[in-house]
Amino acid sequence: MDAQQTRSILTVALMAAFADGNKDEREREAIRRLAETLGADSGVDMPALYRDVLLGKPEIATVVSALETPELRQYAYEMAVGVANADGAQGAAETAFLQRLAQALGLSQQAAQATAGAASAVADAAFDADDGIVAPAEGVGQSTSPVQGAVLGKASISDAEMDRVILKASITNAALELLPETIASMAIIPLQMRLVYRIGQSYGYAMDRTHAKDFIATLGVGLTSQYVEQFGRKLLGGLLGGVAGGLGRTLGRQAASSGLTFATTYAIGRVAQRYYAGGRTLDAAMLKQTFNALLAEARGMAPRYQSEIEQAARTIDTRNLVSLVRQG
Numbered sequence: 001m002d003a004q005q006t007r008s009i010l011t012v013a014l015m016a017a018f019a020d021g022n023k024d025e026r027e028r029e030a031i032r033r034l035a036e037t038l039g040a041d042s043g044v045d046m047p048a049l050y051r052d053v054l055l056g057k058p059e060i061a062t063v064v065s066a067l068e069t070p071e072l073r074q075y076a077y078e079m080a081v082g083v084a085n086a087d088g089a090q091g092a093a094e095t096a097f098l099q100r101l102a103q104a105l106g107l108s109q110q111a112a113q114a115t116a117g118a119a120s121a122v123a124d125a126a127f128d129a130d131d132g133i134v135a136p137a138e139g140v141g142q143s144t145s146p147v148q149g150a151v152l153g154k155a156s157i158s159d160a161e162m163d164r165v166i167l168k169a170s171i172t173n174a175a176l177e178l179l180p181e182t183i184a185s186m187a188i189i190p191l192q193m194r195l196v197y198r199i200g201q202s203y204g205y206a207m208d209r210t211h212a213k214d215f216i217a218t219l220g221v222g223l224t225s226q227y228v229e230q231f232g233r234k235l236l237g238g239l240l241g242g243v244a245g246g247l248g249r250t251l252g253r254q255a256a257s258s259g260l261t262f263a264t265t266y267a268i269g270r271v272a273q274r275y276y277a278g279g280r281t282l283d284a285a286m287l288k289q290t291f292n293a294l295l296a297e298a299r300g301m302a303p304r305y306q307s308e309i310e311q312a313a314r315t316i317d318t319r320n321l322v323s324l325v326r327q328g
Contacts, residue, residue: 004066007044009235011063012076012101014053016083017224019097030222034229044236060104073105077112078182079231081119086189086227088123088213119186125325126190127197127209152204153279162202166269169195169328170298171305174262175312177230185230187321189223191328192216192265196272198328203276215275216268218284219291226264233257258309263298270294 017031035046052058067073080101084094102112155162173191176184196212216223234257271291275282282290302309316324 003044005068005072006235007049008063008066009072009076009079010044010046010232011049011053011058012060012080013083013228013231014049015058015060015063016080016094016097016101017228018053019084020091020093027217027222027224030225031228034225034232037229060100064101064104067105073107074111074115075182075235077102077105077107078115079235081115082182082186082227082231083224085119085123085186087223088126088190088193088209090120118183121322122183122187122325123190125322126194126212126328128326153277154204155277156202156204162199162273165198166195166266166273167305169269170262170266171308171312172316172324172328173265174258174302174305174309175316177258177261178309178313179316179318180234181318182231183318183321184316185227185234187325188230188261188265189227190325192221192268194325194328195265195269199269199272200276205276205280215272218287219268219271220288221264221268221291230257230261255306259299259302259306262302262305262309263295266298266301267291267294270298 014031014035032047032050035050064073064076067076077098080098084090084098098112098116102109157165169191173188176188176191193209193212193216196215197207200207200211200215213223268291271287271294274290275287
């Protein structure tokens with residue numbers, strides 16, 4: 001992939017991130033910081049791309065004209081679908097953008113629908129109620145009422161089992177970060193939401209998609225920006241698609257990003273545990289402060305689990321990501 005092709009795909013990523021026009025200021029700022037970081041790491045003028053997308057409103061057909069192979073065009077579309085679904089709610093504007101993008105890329109309707117369907121299935125798997133922790137009540141939402149047969153703030157599983165749930169999700173997400181397939185990145189955020197969903201339910205709270213998403217956003221973890229970062233680092237590291245030398249080369253190049261994904265997921269889980277065990281009394285400032293402290297701690301933990309992360313990466317079948325998320 002040459003520099004112009006890399007630039008084209010990254011531009012599509014940013015266009016997808018802002019397609020709905022409704023990104024709040026926190027997410028915009030996260031994407032702006034990300035553009036600066038990726039630009040410094042790669043030599044690509046990401047801040048300029050960021051400004052071009054927001055102010056210049058580039059034409060999709062012009063942006064993707066450099067993507068000459070079917071593989072590159074498919075990557076661009078998969079990445080855009082992942083960005084549009086990162087916050088768990090694809091709006092009408094995002095759907096329209098994806099339709100225009102598929103047309104500009106020359107993708108068949110069948111291929112586009114298959115990609116969108118796979119992403120939606122992985123995202124929806126995060127909120128499968130049959131999670132083996134507690135049975136949810138009818139019509140659950142964001143109420144403070146306990147789920148049926150549960151006591152608010154009292155976990156339905158042991159501390160050891162809670163530790164296992166959080167650690168397993170962290171290792172799995174770090175392993176997904178090592179895989180070159182685009183669909184692997186699409187499963188990371190659903191697994192984080194799944195983790196919050198399961199922990200909230202384990203402490204007796206009725207949970208839904210919005211609650212899990214808002215909790216993660218309150219911690220300062222941008223959903224869209226997180227996905228763009230995961231995809232961008234794989235793209236700039238030359239890891240997407242088939243990698244010569246297989247997983248071995250991937251492990252060397254993606255170790256740092258994998259460690260950060262481990263730490264982010266682990267810190268999300270631990271903060272969620274404290275939040276729901278304490279009766280949801282922590283305010284937004286305290287949640288963010290606690291998350292940042294736990295994130296620093298978890299980054300130091302990640303190297304201890306490197307061998308387990310690598311083993312998990314070797315055993316993950318990306319054709320079965322829906323089951324992987326449900327079991328997360």
